[in-house]
Amino acid sequence: AGGPGCYVCYWLVGDTQEKEGILPERAEEAKLKAKYPSLGQKPGGSDFLMKRLQKGQKYFDSGDYNMAKAKMKNKQLPSAGPDKNLVTGDHIPTPQDLPQRKSSLVTSKLAGGQVE
Amino acid sequence: MFLKFSLRSVFYGAGGGNDIQWCFSQVKGAVDDDVAEADIISTVEFNHSGELLATGDKGGRVVIFQQEQENKIQSHSRGEYNVYSTFQSHEPEFDYLKSLEIEEKINKIRWLPQKNAAQFLLSTNDKTIKLWKISERDKRPEGYNLKEEDGRYRDPTTVTTLRVPVFRPMDLMVEASPRRIFANAHTYHINSISINSDYETYLSADDLRINLWHLEITDRSFNIVDIKPANMEELTEVITAAEFHPNSCNTFVYSSSKGTIRLCDMRASALCDRHSKLFEEPEDPSNRSFFSEIISSISDVKFSHSGRYMMTRDYLSVKIWDLNMENRPVETYQVHEYLRSKLCSLYENDCIFDKFECCWNGSDSVVMTGSYNNFFRMFDRNTKRDITLEASRENNKPRTVLKPRKVCASGKRKKDEISVDSLDFNKKILHTAWHPKENIIAVATTNNLYIFQDKVN
Numbered sequence: 001a002g003g004p005g006c007y008v009c010y011w012l013v014g015d016t017q018e019k020e021g022i023l024p025e026r027a028e029e030a031k032l033k034a035k036y037p038s039l040g041q042k043p044g045g046s047d048f049l050m051k052r053l054q055k056g057q058k059y060f061d062s063g064d065y066n067m068a069k070a071k072m073k074n075k076q077l078p079s080a081g082p083d084k085n086l087v088t089g090d091h092i093p094t095p096q097d098l099p100q101r102k103s104s105l106v107t108s109k110l111a112g113g114q115v116e
Numbered sequence: 117m118f119l120k121f122s123l124r125s126v127f128y129g130a131g132g133g134n135d136i137q138w139c140f141s142q143v144k145g146a147v148d149d150d151v152a153e154a155d156i157i158s159t160v161e162f163n164h165s166g167e168l169l170a171t172g173d174k175g176g177r178v179v180i181f182q183q184e185q186e187n188k189i190q191s192h193s194r195g196e197y198n199v200y201s202t203f204q205s206h207e208p209e210f211d212y213l214k215s216l217e218i219e220e221k222i223n224k225i226r227w228l229p230q231k232n233a234a235q236f237l238l239s240t241n242d243k244t245i246k247l248w249k250i251s252e253r254d255k256r257p258e259g260y261n262l263k264e265e266d267g268r269y270r271d272p273t274t275v276t277t278l279r280v281p282v283f284r285p286m287d288l289m290v291e292a293s294p295r296r297i298f299a300n301a302h303t304y305h306i307n308s309i310s311i312n313s314d315y316e317t318y319l320s321a322d323d324l325r326i327n328l329w330h331l332e333i334t335d336r337s338f339n340i341v342d343i344k345p346a347n348m349e350e351l352t353e354v355i356t357a358a359e360f361h362p363n364s365c366n367t368f369v370y371s372s373s374k375g376t377i378r379l380c381d382m383r384a385s386a387l388c389d390r391h392s393k394l395f396e397e398p399e400d401p402s403n404r405s406f407f408s409e410i411i412s413s414i415s416d417v418k419f420s421h422s423g424r425y426m427m428t429r430d431y432l433s434v435k436i437w438d439l440n441m442e443n444r445p446v447e448t449y450q451v452h453e454y455l456r457s458k459l460c461s462l463y464e465n466d467c468i469f470d471k472f473e474c475c476w477n478g479s480d481s482v483v484m485t486g487s488y489n490n491f492f493r494m495f496d497r498n499t500k501r502d503i504t505l506e507a508s509r510e511n512n513k514p515r516t517v518l519k520p521r522k523v524c525a526s527g528k529r530k531k532d533e534i535s536v537d538s539l540d541f542n543k544k545i546l547h548t549a550w551h552p553k554e555n556i557i558a559v560a561t562t563n564n565l566y567i568f569q570d571k572v573n
Contacts, residue, residue, distance in 0.1 A: 025405045025407060039174050
């Protein structure tokens with residue numbers, strides 16, 4: 001999205017930047033904020049890094065799960081949304097959310113098959 | 117060094133991005149596009165002589181290739197790499213206390229220099245480092261008195277004469293055995309291991325801490341860097357990579373998610389929280405955007421073989437730093453600057469967090485790093501020329517010279533160029549390695565390992 005997009009963002013940014021390198025990055029930033037208005041102001045903030053520290057690890061606590069099940073006997077348990085990286089307390093993972101445990105370990109394909 | 121390079125240019129002329137003409141040599145791995153997660157290659161490393169090449173994958177397996185002895189008659193190519201040993205290094209675990217899964221993915225492999233007939237390497241997943249011994253067995257004892265050749269015990273009453281067992285040759289067997297397991301020292305995910313030049317100690321780094329180990333001692337390690345804030349809400353940066361200096365056994369560096377590198381001297385104090393040097397390129401505040409910090413995060417740091425320089429890789433560039441100058445890099449190479457106008461979508465598909473590695477050639481004159489669409493880039497520090505090549509099965513005839521690739525950033529696309537929007541961002545080359553002495557490179561795509569060599573006339 002070359003020309004027109006750039007000009008639009010030129011207005012939004014509202015200043016007279018001369019350097020080539022800035023316009024694309026700021027244009028991209030404007031695009032992102034347009035899509036996600038609630039995006040935090042500090043991308044390097046602790047929420048962001050905390051997620052990084054957890055690295056999308058899946059977990060399952062049978063105690064939490066059973067207690068949640070008991071509390072919500074008649075209601076549907078909330079299933080995981082697209083974001084499976086929620087920290088503890090925000091969401092109770094269910095066994096369905098977890099990736100399948102790996103089955104028996106086989107030899108790497110690098111060690112067998114095609115050798116040229 | 118400069119004079120030598122000029123002479124080479126005169127003799128060989130300009131060949132693409134630099135004087136070397138790269139040819140396809142081998143490719144390892146499955147052909148099919150349907151990639152099993154376990155087959156995703158997560159690390160590639162040559163040993164100190166270059167004779168062995170190790171890979172680690174997401175399934176916790178290590179495969180070691182060995183270069184066959186050069187065929188003197190067929191001098192058009194160097195020895196091929198064939199499977200030498202393969203073993204399961206790490207297995208999936210479960211941390212019961214925290215109800216967390218521990219991935220078996222091999223994050224890093226580092227070789228020890230060879231001291232005797234056996235080879236040793238360190239391999240690590242997120243939590244545990246293991247020292248593996250790879251040894252050859254080419255003879256076995258035969259002629260036991262109390263055992264048959266197949267291992268069954270003989271009835272002692274049937275033994276009428278005694279003989280001395282002897283060693284007889286057998287088919288070569290390569291065995292890998294875990295000699296040390298260094299566990300329970302990291303709360304966060306290990307991203308780096310680095311063996312010290314004293315060959316007795318090594319460091320392991322996770323997001324917030326760096327530990328020093330002795331190779332012989334598994335039940336104790338010393339914490340040498342701790343950047344965990346007392347209040348986790350105040351966390352602003354994490355450790356992304358760490359490496360020991362190749363010659364000074366008291367010096368190491370670690371990089372951060374904010375684009376800084378700290379050099380520490382272990383002689384200064386037991387806990388190296390205060391750096392001896394801080395390498396950071398000043399940023400023009402008017403250039404700052406939402407993405408600035410994310411793309412400045414350093415994904416890899418590597419000392420040059422000489423120890424005079426270090427190289428860092430951030431999302432869009434490779435920087436060479438002179439250890440004597442902290443305020444800016446001495447060289448900066450753009451890997452894929454055309455991605456700057458795609459940062460929004462790269463953030464949405466998480467590609468902006470991809471961790472590319474980088475490496476030096478043996479003489480520190482050329483550096484290499486990966487990109488998307490199975491492209492990888494080389495930068496010649498002397499000639500200032502660069503080249504983009506592709507790891508693809510389409511060019512897989514041995515000794516076929518690879519054709520340089522070009523990405524067209526915008527506007528009119530020339531013939532043979534690829535437009536940015538056609539790039540496949542699922543085909544990423546994160547791991548590359550350069551033979552310590554020769555122009556042989558190993559390039560890992562998602563699940564295949566490519567070996568390229570320079571054209572030997």
